[in-house]
Amino acid sequence: MSDATTTPRVRFAPSPTGYLHVGGARTALFNWLYARKYGGQFLLRIEDTDKARSTEESTRAIFEGLEWLGLDWDEEVVFQGANLERHQRDARHILESGHGYRCFCTPAELDEQRRAAEARKESFKYDRRCDRLPTDEVARRVEAGMPYVIRFRVPEGTTEWDDLVHGTIAFPNKDIEDFVILRSDGTPIYNLAVVSDDVAMRITLVMRGDDHISNTPKQILLYRALEHEPPRFAHVPMIHGLDGKKLSKRHGATAVADYRKEGILPGAMVNFLALLGWSPGGDREVMTLHQMVELFSTDGLQKKAAVFDPKKLEWMNGQHLSLLTAAVLEPLVTPELLGAKLATSEELSRRHDWYLALIDLLKVRARTVHDIVRQAIPYFGGAITYDPDAVAKQWKDRAAASDILGAVRARLASLPRWEAEAMEEALRALAEERGVAAGKIFQPLRVALTGMTVSPGIFDVLVAMGRELALARLDDARGFLGGENDC
């Protein structure tokens, strides 16, 4: 299979039995990166052969998740369930070409054999009893309508392949049992369906989680029985939770949709995921999807399982947030801003330049989109609430605070123009006249304007807020301070 003219064809083949998991997303990402890097095709196949567990909702979630991440696929989506006839034909072919045989053992009988083996402390492997049935007996049972599965007859020898991440992996065939390929109801078992579809889709490289390593020899055997050259294989490591166990619900958010909800940017998600099990070499960390395409290579794939660290994801998100322009961030921020009823879309479009400047002002100290929205509250007209800790700390002496805010208001109100430089000059002069550090004025002012002790530089806040709103907030603050005796 070393035809250099063959364009690479890879695929992502999730089963639609839940949401798009971060592990699956990362497998999809690696495949996508590979296809884009080498000018090949990235195909999507939904493995919906388990009718009982597959749902349309999960299928939709997979599409949405991939789209959100920016991973587009080529060609029509393949639904495995639609290929039932080919799967059956392939099973038939294996049976008729002598690579398989009918097995009449019932699940109950098999169960019993398994238990017996366990009791003897032996490992269970199907004993091929049905392969020893005389042909006429088999014919009689088939004639009688006895249900049977088709099993693959594993040949002698060793099955090995050159894995792109692990190098040579070899399995002695004696350790592989004669596995079922077609159920008694005529539906295919996973390994058969996968091989049949990968052949039909002309997949050249199968890149998937390393929990599939032990399926690989079975699949290679099936390729041969079906008279097809196996593709190449690359088994990427698993993702674990902080406790070193396979990532699952009890580790918190595991669906990519969860992170979307938490205000994580797709670019950051994809960047973070890529670094879990892959490295471009050197110290490269923050990258765009486009840069990852250029840098991607299976050589950089890790063998070891990676632990998912949400802290680093957040940091990564902050990095991407700072890097993106307000114009790019706007479509992500706006829905949340509107959802929080901070502003109307008319207002945002009327003051569009101001709005973009506000996003630029806030994004630096935000780690998620939510942070931006939270910080944006004071700049819109609605009421703000004073953080009790901020009040206790910065407005400890209420009379003095009110007095300072009054003076600040007077100075600001008398400014001919609402500009940062003039404000700073005026307020620093005020501090000097009063013989206090500038912070003694800026901090109470910050609380008056934002309700919080944390915000961008105070003059940036004043400018972004605008004269009218800022002065009004000062009046509100003084009302609050003077209005009550104690609280």
Add this chain to the structure above:
RNA sequence: GGCGGUAUCGUCUAGGGGACUAGGACGGAGCCCUCUCAAGGCUCAAACACGGGUUCGAAUCCCGUUACCGCUACCA
């Protein structure tokens, strides 16, 4: 249990026989900047699982041990 895989700071990783007093990043501690918080800059603590080889020389190659993970279905 059987089979397979893996093993560098707490975490993600760089490293492919000498450049290693093992580098970067997250997280942690501290300092600087400073009107606060971030961002940014600087500093510190923190790792080659263990034991044997091979070699003049091993984090790097080989073999064992240990630990961890995966698979072991008429699931995918």
